[in-house]
Amino acid sequence: MNASAERTRHTPPAAPRRSWIGLLVTLGPVLLVAMDGSVLFLAMPSINEAIAPTTDQSLWILDIYGFVVGSLLITFGNVGDRFGRLRLLLVGASVFGAGSLAGAFAPSPEILIACRALMALGGATLLPSALAVISELFENPVQRARAIGIFAATFAAGFVIGPIVGGLLLSSFWWGSVFLINLPVVVVFLCTAPVLLREVRGTRPGKIDLASVVLSAGGLLLAIYGIKHVATYGIDLTHALIMVAGGGLLTAFVMRQTRIPNPLLQTVLFRERVFSVAILTGLLSLFVWSAAAYLSMTYLQSVLGYSVLASALYAVPGAVVLTLSSVFTPRLVERTGPRTALILCHLSMAGGVLLLLLTGAESGVAAYIASTVVASLGFGISFSLVADTAVGAVPESRAGAAGAIAETSNEIGNALGIALLGSLLTVVFRLTFPGDSTGIAEFIDEHGTGDPLFAEAQAAFLTGYHAVAVVAAATCLGLAVLAIRWIPRAGQDDTTPPATRADPQPARQNG
Known part of the structure; x- marks a missing residue:
């Protein structure tokens, strides 16, 4: 035969x-x-x-x-x-x-x-x-x-x-x-x-390991609950202790993963630099996307006064670009390699969210659409490439764990973006708005858009919205620098010292 x-x-x-x-x-x-x-x-x-x-x-x-x-x-x-x-x-x-x-x-x-x-x-x-x-x-x-x-x-x-x-x-x-x-x-x-x-x-x-489940879920919820309360109402001893307790539980969770035989999170995988960059990309791209998407919907409706349907339609161009970017990313990776694709991903996300700085109280739809189109190029690359890069960066025997961590990073990033960047906007709003409301939606519910302070509420929201854009862009640029430093060029070996490799077997190279 x-x-x-x-x-x-x-x-x-x-x-x-x-x-x-x-x-x-x-x-x-x-x-x-x-x-x-x-x-x-x-x-x-x-x-x-x-x-x-x-x-x-x-x-x-x-x-x-x-x-x-x-x-x-x-x-x-x-x-x-x-x-x-x-x-x-x-x-x-x-x-x-x-x-x-x-x-x-x-x-x-x-x-x-x-x-x-x-x-x-x-x-x-x-x-x-x-x-x-x-x-x-x-x-x-x-x-x-x-x-x-x-x-x-x-x-x-x-x-x-x-x-x-x-x-x-x-x-x-x-x-x-x-x-x-x-x-x-x-x-x-x-x-x-x-x-x-x-x-x-x-x-x-x-x-x-039920203890790991309790430590991870409890730590996240306590830490974020404390952050949100402090952002909305100011710091006090009780909620400061809640944040510390949450951080302590998360620290205990990470330490426990290094000691038990069947950890929920295989921390050893993070010794591989390419894997770490991929997971951070999955986490922080959803961190930026979720906050930008949610706060932009609030901006279109509460600041500019557009209807729900109009706000949804303005999101369509970005959605189309993101979908096309996801579809064509494998072809991009074939031509340029994952390193260049990830760097382009981070830079386009950063450039896109920075365009939100052009939004104002009277107009800003064009800036919003331009922002979503540019940033969606990077989001599409991230959604398509992260899991494959993470799995390809570790030995075959740990591919399942790598894929699970990649999925988890997306979900956690999606929630953290709204929690942390949303809280940042709340803090800025409280500091700049002369009234008692803690957000523009709360102000509109209590006073309506005809109140003389509505213009002040719009300005306070925009100040926080722009602060979020700057922090989000800085996050993306930091990821770009990390990708440039940690991901080897095509044909080069990873410079991670052999003693710190996640597995004695050689990692599979991605596409």
């Missing part, structure tokens, strides 16, 4: 049509999980009017979802290995649907925050299990790679189209519709998944 025939004999067969239908069904919940990280960006003014949350409650309504998903992604990856990915998918989709239904009719900010946390609990089960189930559908490695690429593109698209879908719904329906839209997709998935998908379990599932 010749070599060609031998290869043909050992090549797995092409996937049947049922596998592609199974992929399509599984992508529905994946899209929803990503969308719900951003779908409320345009809905918050309507929610503010309906249930009157405080400024920090508004930030929690947005943030709690990303924090819970990011904190539990790796945990539920292990749970799925032990108890079955398909079973976990079905349970997670049910919880996600229940949270969506309850959230649509939440009568108070506290209940809405709790419903968002419930949705996130379901969402955290969906992403790692969906990826494992999709991989199992395709034995052919070429088709499996294509399916995983479609999975990644769908997840990235969800973040981008969330605000647009929210704006379109809110132009005709009440704010709860942004949650009810989830229910048909969940119902279709629950009805078809048991028929189309197979159960998947890990061959050697690791033990779940």
Whole structure:
């Protein structure tokens, strides 16, 4: 038998049509999980009017979802290995649907925050299990790679189209519709998944370290709660101690990961510089994108007075560029290599957010659109390239852990951007606004746009908005410098000393 025939004999067969239908069904919940990280960006003014949350409650309504998903992604990856990915998918989709239904009719900010946390609990089960189930559908490695690429593109698209879908719904329906839209997709998935998908379990599932789960989730929530309260109301001893306690729990979490046999976070991977740059890119690109997207929606509606639908339509050019950038990034990497692509990613994000400095109280739509178009080039590169770069930078034996960390960095970055940069805007607003309101939405709810102090509120918001743009741009430029210094040029070896490598085996080179 010749070599060609031998290869043909050992090549797995092409996937049947049922596998592609199974992929399509599984992508529905994946899209929803990503969308719900951003779908409320345009809905918050309507929610503010309906249930009157405080400024920090508004930030929690947005943030709690990303924090819970990011904190539990790796945990539920292990749970799925032990108890079955398909079973976990079905349970997670049910919880996600229940949270969506309850959230649509939440009568108070506290209940809405709790419903968002419930949705996130379901969402955290969906992403790692969906990826494992999709991989199992395709034995052919070429088709499996294509399916995983479609999975990644769908997840990235969800973040981008969330605000647009929210704006379109809110132009005709009440704010709860942004949650009810989830229910048909969940119902279709629950009805078809048991028929189309197979159960998947890990061959050697690791033990779940509950102490690590508590330390990571508790540390994040305490630290961010303290930061938000201090930003909104000023510092006091109680909330200063809460921030310190949160930082202490996160420090204890990191130290614990270096000592236990089955860590949630494999800190040893961060000894590989290329991996570290990739994860920081995933974290900080979503950090910048989420804050810029949310605060820009507030700017268009609360400062310039545009409707929800108009604000959503102004976001479309950036969404188109981001989608095209994600699609064509693999071709860019083939021509230039990951180093140049990542540097271009960071520089375009920085240039894009700096254009927000041209926005004003009377006009600024053109600057906003230009900002989203330029920055979206970088965001698209990031969404497409980060996971592949992270996985390619570590040994094959640790590819799964690298992929999980990359997904987690996206979710945590999405939540941190709104929490930290949103809190920065709040601090600046409080320092520059002569009234008692802590944000422009709160001012409009209490006094309306006809109040003589509305111009002062607009100016205070813009000062904070521009401060956020400067900090975000500086963050992106710092990442560009890090990529230039730490990522080797094509044909050069990584300069990380061999003794600090994440694994004695040589790392696989990326594309």
